[in-house]
Amino acid sequence: MSREMTGARIVIEALREQGVDTVFGYPGGAVLPIYDEIFQQNDIKHILVRHEQGATHAAEGYARSTGKPGVVLVTSGPGATNAVTGMTDALMDSIPIIVLSGQVPTFMIGNDAFQEADTVGITRPCSKHNWLVKDTADLAQTIHKAFHIATTGRPGPVLIDIPKDVQFASARYTPMNKASKGHYAPQLKGDIDAITAAVKALETAKRPIIYSGGGVINSGAGASQLLRELVSATNIPVTSTLMGLGAYPASGENWLGMLGMHGTYESNMAMHDCDYMLCIGARFDDRITGRTDAFSPDSLKVHIDIDPSSINKNIHVDIPIIGDIAHVLEDFLKVWKSRGRKTDAAAVKDWQHVINDWRDIKCLAYRGSDTIIKPQYALQRLEALTKGRDRYITTEVGQHQMWAAQFMGFEDPNRFMTSGGLGTMGYGLPASIGVQVAHPDSLVINVAGDASFLMNMQELGTAAQFRLPVKQFILNNERLGMVRQWQQLLHGERYSSSWSESLPDFVKLAEAFGAKGIVVSDPAELDSAIQEMIDHDGPVILDCLVEKHENCFPMIPSGKAHNDMLLGDDSTEGAIDASGSILV
Amino acid sequence: MNSLNLKQGSSRKSAYDLKNPLDEREETHTLAVLVDNEAGTLARVIGLFSGRGYNIDSLTVAETDTKGHRSRITIVTTGTPAVIEQIKAQLGGIVPVYRVHDLTVEGPSVEREMALLKVVGTGEKRVEAMRLADVFRVNVVDSTLDSFVFEITGTSEKIDAFSDLMRPLGLVEFARTGVAALARGNT
Numbered sequence: 001m002s003r004e005m006t007g008a009r010i011v012i013e014a015l016r017e018q019g020v021d022t023v024f025g026y027p028g029g030a031v032l033p034i035y036d037e038i039f040q041q042n043d044i045k046h047i048l049v050r051h052e053q054g055a056t057h058a059a060e061g062y063a064r065s066t067g068k069p070g071v072v073l074v075t076s077g078p079g080a081t082n083a084v085t086g087m088t089d090a091l092m093d094s095i096p097i098i099v100l101s102g103q104v105p106t107f108m109i110g111n112d113a114f115q116e117a118d119t120v121g122i123t124r125p126c127s128k129h130n131w132l133v134k135d136t137a138d139l140a141q142t143i144h145k146a147f148h149i150a151t152t153g154r155p156g157p158v159l160i161d162i163p164k165d166v167q168f169a170s171a172r173y174t175p176m177n178k179a180s181k182g183h184y185a186p187q188l189k190g191d192i193d194a195i196t197a198a199v200k201a202l203e204t205a206k207r208p209i210i211y212s213g214g215g216v217i218n219s220g221a222g223a224s225q226l227l228r229e230l231v232s233a234t235n236i237p238v239t240s241t242l243m244g245l246g247a248y249p250a251s252g253e254n255w256l257g258m259l260g261m262h263g264t265y266e267s268n269m270a271m272h273d274c275d276y277m278l279c280i281g282a283r284f285d286d287r288i289t290g291r292t293d294a295f296s297p298d299s300l301k302v303h304i305d306i307d308p309s310s311i312n313k314n315i316h317v318d319i320p321i322i323g324d325i326a327h328v329l330e331d332f333l334k335v336w337k338s339r340g341r342k343t344d345a346a347a348v349k350d351w352q353h354v355i356n357d358w359r360d361i362k363c364l365a366y367r368g369s370d371t372i373i374k375p376q377y378a379l380q381r382l383e384a385l386t387k388g389r390d391r392y393i394t395t396e397v398g399q400h401q402m403w404a405a406q407f408m409g410f411e412d413p414n415r416f417m418t419s420g421g422l423g424t425m426g427y428g429l430p431a432s433i434g435v436q437v438a439h440p441d442s443l444v445i446n447v448a449g450d451a452s453f454l455m456n457m458q459e460l461g462t463a464a465q466f467r468l469p470v471k472q473f474i475l476n477n478e479r480l481g482m483v484r485q486w487q488q489l490l491h492g493e494r495y496s497s498s499w500s501e502s503l504p505d506f507v508k509l510a511e512a513f514g515a516k517g518i519v520v521s522d523p524a525e526l527d528s529a530i531q532e533m534i535d536h537d538g539p540v541i542l543d544c545l546v547e548k549h550e551n552c553f554p555m556i557p558s559g560k561a562h563n564d565m566l567l568g569d570d571s572t573e574g575a576i577d578a579s580g581s582i583l584v
Numbered sequence: 585m586n587s588l589n590l591k592q593g594s595s596r597k598s599a600y601d602l603k604n605p606l607d608e609r610e611e612t613h614t615l616a617v618l619v620d621n622e623a624g625t626l627a628r629v630i631g632l633f634s635g636r637g638y639n640i641d642s643l644t645v646a647e648t649d650t651k652g653h654r655s656r657i658t659i660v661t662t663g664t665p666a667v668i669e670q671i672k673a674q675l676g677g678i679v680p681v682y683r684v685h686d687l688t689v690e691g692p693s694v695e696r697e698m699a700l701l702k703v704v705g706t707g708e709k710r711v712e713a714m715r716l717a718d719v720f721r722v723n724v725v726d727s728t729l730d731s732f733v734f735e736i737t738g739t740s741e742k743i744d745a746f747s748d749l750m751r752p753l754g755l756v757e758f759a760r761t762g763v764a765a766l767a768r769g770n771t
């Protein structure tokens with residue numbers, strides 16, 4: 001039944017029909033009609049954030065932990081511009097979010113009206129697609145299309161800019177099943193000849209490796225399941241990007257740990273020395289490849305990706321397979337089984353011995369201390385005390401993020417949310433809020449640095465208001481640690497603006513927001529502090545005072561190859577040359 | 585460099601001697617991009633080129649299917665083969681784009697461009713301009729006692745050649761449309 005209703009009502013109706021239960025937003029003049037509709041219904045919960053950037057990251061956290069798109073509602077002008085960072089973050093990490101922004105009325109567009117901004121212009125490069133809806137009759141159709149585009153193919157952020165007069169005017173509602181999807185229809189099935197060629201090459205590979213990424217998680221639970229099946233059937237070692245952690249369990253026998261700039265020695269060495277690389281849903285990003293002309297020089301490379309533009313972008317691959325990971329892996333396994341389940345088992349076994357020698361180097365080892373909490377130790381204890389629980393981890397950006405990736409074990413997909421591609425400090429707290437909204441009974445922990453935490457700390461107010469018991473685990477080194485580390489390695493130990501001066505008292509800060517604050521500095525008290533954080537029924541900041549000058553290793557310095565890793569503080573002198581220092 | 589004295593990888597080749605596969609010669613390609621004619625599509629296409637540092641040598645666009653609201657964008661671009669492939673893949677990823685044709689590789693194609701040239705002068709120069717216009721089969725679309733506006737249609741090279749000849753003869757203004765192109769034959 002197609003009914004006549006206002007644009008504002010159409011927005012709510014379309015969201016409801018799309019199965020949306022939560023919207024993260026912030027009101028303002030240009031979205032008041034939509035807020036008025038939100039007020040008059042109970043199906044969709046509105047989470048009032050404290051800053052629109054928080055809304056976008058919360059929506060990302062919601063999306064990544066559920067596999068459903070996150071929805072954001074912001075006003076025109078500053079509301080929309082504040083959403084830009086989160087949209088860019090979602091674009092880089094392929095996270096489906098739908099941003100609805102208010103706009104000045106159509107007849108005022110272009111007049112530099114109050115709170116007018118060219119929102120579709122500003123967000124064009126940071127959205128998968130966006131629309132300015134000028135006619136209420138097109139609104140429902142556009143919203144349905146937006147969900148389709150955000151969630152299919154390579155997922156990403158979309159924005160719908162809705163002028164205020166369009167929200168007030170009435171039109172017939174277009175239901176989901178009547179809405180045109182347009183011609184956007186990404187290829188799901190991979191080319192079977194390419195898949196067969198990839199299988200054949202695997203059968204004779206002597207040093208194979210799987211390099212998996214966020215695409216496996218985006219493809220859905222089935223894809224992770226198929227990845228696990230493939231690994232256990234073929235016995236291939238597997239590594240993953242930051243975004244892909246959890247697709248293969250960290251406790252799995254074939255797990256090498258994360259790869260890349262701060263990845264494990266064994267995974268980077270194996271990537272460098274392999275003769276067969278199966279890249280599944282990753283994009284050969286510069287954090288992964290290091291120096292591209294020295295990247296895995298002897299391997300045949302297979303690349304499965306849903307986005308054709310990811311193929312051959314940074315690294316030339318031998319067998320590209322365009323398609324959805326779950327579809328392609330299913331066919332891959334079918335072909336491999338039908339051809340007799342062959343691998344060069346003896347060679348693969350030898351390869352694993354080589355890898356085990358690399359493992360024995362224990363690249364994540366660090367010097368422990370009885371007097372001061374080492375950040376790595378703090379994360380090992382957090383891992384030990386929360387392992388096996390229904391747990392979600394978010395992070396901010398910096399050393400703590402890399403340590404979290406190194407020292408926490410992710411057994412399942414959708415359990416680790418972090419800003420990978422954009423590296424957005426301030427992501428973790430709002431993301432933890434989005435995760436907690438979606439999983440009210442789960443343990444949600446944001447592993448934070450002191451500097452990153454301050455970037456969106458206002459969202460503690462959101463956590464308190466909506467009784468979201470998010471745990472903020474701050475590894476407080478009173479430094480912009482990752483910046484300090486680079487300055488130590490690259491800039492002659494001139495620590496330009498990389499210390500956190502005038503830090504707040506985080507316990508008092510928590511209390512000021514109505515949360516619980518705990519501080520710990522003695523390694524002997526760490527466990528009980530973590531336990532207290534977990535046990536408290538409400539939001540908590542645990543201010544964990546850690547060693548101030550710890551560096552994050554292993555590290556592939558910018559401009560170096562995978563087999564040129566730094567493993568400890570004593571290996572760093574003169575490690576990065578002038579040509580590397582221009583890279584980020 | 586590594587005081588722990590660890591193996592620095594077992595690859596026999598020195599990875600540093602490998603040549604950069606992307607370091608190849610540049611080619612010029614003509615792309616036909618078929619798009620939905622909705623607001624912002626052209627901006628998205630152009631933004632892709634500027635945002636990712638690709639070249640636009642020429643660009644033309646107009647609605648070619650009014651009923652279906654579809655436009656054809658013809659882009660002439662220059663880059664290494666890898667960059668050209670990347671441009672095509674990126675264009676294909678834009679939501680309102682429904683087809684990308686690389687006319688340079690998909691078989692023979694015809695390319696035409698139109699230009700208007702205003703040439704001001706009298707006496708010998710005016711006579712010579714008229715004579716060359718005849719040779720190039722150029723139309724005169726406006727004339728006064730001391731000026732012509734010539735209309736020339738042809739390949740970009742032909743227009744380059746004609747405009748070079750007109751420069752010493754009093755070329756004062758020059759407008760060109762950019763390339764329009766179609767594949768030859770019945771495909």
Ligand SMILES: Cc1ncc(C[n+]2csc(CCOP(=O)(O)OP(=O)(O)O)c2C)c(N)n1
Binds near residue numbers: 477
């Ligand atoms: C919004 C933003 N600004 C700047 C940076 C650059 N940056 C990367 S890590 C870092 C320091 C982070 O410090 P902190 O949050 O305390 O974490 P730590 O590295 O000490 O663990 C900075 C400034 C960034 N990633 N994001």
